[in-house]
Amino acid sequence: MRLARIATPTGPRPVVQDGDVWAVVVDHHAPDLERTGETHPVDGARLLAPCEPRVVLGMAHNSGPADRLVPPQAFTKSARTVVGPGEPVRLDPAAGKVVVEGELALVIARTARHLTPEQVPGVILGWTVGNDVTAYEQSAIDDKFTQSKNGDGFTPLGPWIETDLAVAGVADLAIDVQVDGATQAEASTSGLAWDVVEQLVYLTSHLTLGPGDVVLTGSPGTSAHVVPGQTSAITIEGIGTLTNPIV
Structure with missing residues (x-):
């Protein structure tokens, strides 16, 4: 099943794809989707970020087996950094070098705290493409990642949530x-040091996650330098492509 949020003349709407239309639902985090009867053609619909998280977490040093030599850690990103497909990533010239990072992002379905491995699948709504934009040079002077991870538009998500x-x-x-249409990095989620089950067990041992919250699961060598005027496009097998202009 494919869930999304789209722009309509009367405001954003949560939707589920039914063939060639988006069917509006009351709440796409609900276990049983309640359709309102309103539909919009898939072709031509403007996709928004597929969820509205209150919490956005990213896994730090999760890019290869060697990272298992240190305990898992995570950083927070402001929910205000979240943008959808086609929305701009805005670079501050004072920030220095900026990279895009293609990552599998998981979306939480229901309140999650102190999860066991067996409970993890039941709290995941689905998966989307995440772009953990990072002002690379700022990381060296701010080990909390506030300066490097929270620029305007620094967390593109989309194009939708795949639940299957x-x-x-x-x-x-x-x-x-x-x-700009040329592949700069290729990798697989198999390169992550900590898998998604381990990540959610770790994260929920320290904080509560809720419906719509997002975890960026890590960049297994999937980063590329960008400058204003370029366009990034991140594709994850089985999910889709997330495209954003860099301005």
Whole structure:
């Protein structure tokens, strides 16, 4: 099942794809989707960020087996950094070098705290493409990542949420990162040091996650330098492509 948020003349709407139309639902986090009867053609619909998280977390140093030599850690990103497909990533010239990072992002379905591994699949709504934009040079002078991770538009998400991929099914998904149509990085989610089950067990041991919250699961060598005037396009196998202009 494919869930999204679209722009309509009367405001944003949560939707589910039914063939060639988006069907508006009351709440796409609900276990049983309640359709309102309103529909919009898929062709021509303007997609927004597929969820509205209150909490956005990113896994730090999760890019390869060597990262298992240190305990898992995470950083927070402001929910105000979230943008949808086609929306701009805005660079501050004073920030220095900026990279886009293609990442599998998971979206939470219901309140989650102190999860066991067996409970993890039941709290995941689905999966989307995440772009953990990072002002690379700022990381060296701010180990809390506030300066490097929170620029305007620094967390593109989209184009939609795929719900049919099981947790085991996201263990080896190809990620392709393009800038202006040319591939700059290719990798797989199999390169992550900590898998999504381990990540959610760790994260929920420290804080509560709720419906719509997002975890950026890590960049397994999927980063690329960008400058204003370019366009990034991140594709994750089985999910889709997230495209954003850099301004």
